[in-house]
Amino acid sequence: MSDRKPMMAGNWKMHHTHLEAIQVVQKLGFRLESKDFDRVDVVICPAFTALRSVQTTIDGDRLAIGLGAQDCHWEKQGAFTGEVSPLMLAKLNVKYVIVGHSERREMFGETDEIVAKKLRAVLGAGMTPIICVGETLDEREHGTTEEKVKGQIEAAFQRLPAEEAARCIVAYEPIWAIGTGHNATPDDANETIGVIRRHVRVGLGDALADGLRILYGGSVKPGNVAALMAMPEIDGGLVGGASLDPDEFARVVQFGAR
Ligand code: 13P
Numbered sequence: 001m002s003d004r005k006p007m008m009a010g011n012w013k014m015h016h017t018h019l020e021a022i023q024v025v026q027k028l029g030f031r032l033e034s035k036d037f038d039r040v041d042v043v044i045c046p047a048f049t050a051l052r053s054v055q056t057t058i059d060g061d062r063l064a065i066g067l068g069a070q071d072c073h074w075e076k077q078g079a080f081t082g083e084v085s086p087l088m089l090a091k092l093n094v095k096y097v098i099v100g101h102s103e104r105r106e107m108f109g110e111t112d113e114i115v116a117k118k119l120r121a122v123l124g125a126g127m128t129p130i131i132c133v134g135e136t137l138d139e140r141e142h143g144t145t146e147e148k149v150k151g152q153i154e155a156a157f158q159r160l161p162a163e164e165a166a167r168c169i170v171a172y173e174p175i176w177a178i179g180t181g182h183n184a185t186p187d188d189a190n191e192t193i194g195v196i197r198r199h200v201r202v203g204l205g206d207a208l209a210d211g212l213r214i215l216y217g218g219s220v221k222p223g224n225v226a227a228l229m230a231m232p233e234i235d236g237g238l239v240g241g242a243s244l245d246p247d248e249f250a251r252v253v254q255f256g257a258r
Contacts, residue, residue: 004213006229007169007236008253009043009068009130010243011098011217012050021050022057024246029063031250037064040236040253043096044243045070048084055093068096068130071104074117076125086125097122098238100156101132102175112155119156123164130169130238131156132217133196137176145174145192150199162204170214171238172196177218179240183228189216190231197233222251229255 016024025044032042045068046054058065073083089097099122100115115131122129133152135145149172157165172193177184184192193214201209216228217238228234243249 018050018053027246074121134173173217183219193233
């Protein structure tokens, strides 16, 4: 067992209005006990429109839930219609920002270069990036999973000072497992996360690799989370569908404690 504290981060994607979000967070706060928060870092990443409401709920109810965003722009400000800057998020007490989620890479044309810029901007604003990497089904079937995730990690961490890299969190999300109900087997997820950690070890050294939290994402549910979390390389989950319901997400957090 490592001394990396497990993390369960809920990525709500484009779900929950701010009114729904307040209710979900309050219910989650009711379900979870302080011993849960002691064992697991709990993060919620709502839509931009719900960030303020979730932040005031967390503060008002003194919940130990970390606030996360699902994306941001790489510039501090400027003529970028429709975009949200990292400084705006930091001002809202956002602590984590997901960067390079496969849905953004695949549907919104985010390249490794854009992901690297966003990662640096998030770090520059004092927040923690959750960098997503993962292969498609086609890549898996062609045996190029390792190559794909190593390339994405290299692109993200390239020329990043070690002290900055140490502030990052990685999420391995095989694209074929996202929203499909087919999670990677714990062994497969453990193996690929092990590949990522070894690659980081080669590039950035033992201390950084040993301290880096690497989450698994892709159909994490109350029924499979314990087996995933029993794996030595898996430090937590980036949870989509199962984070939308407070009872379900509370069970994920509680089963995920180790
Ligand atoms: P699901 O848990 O719904 O498969 O989503 C995973 C995900 O993409 C989290 O970022």
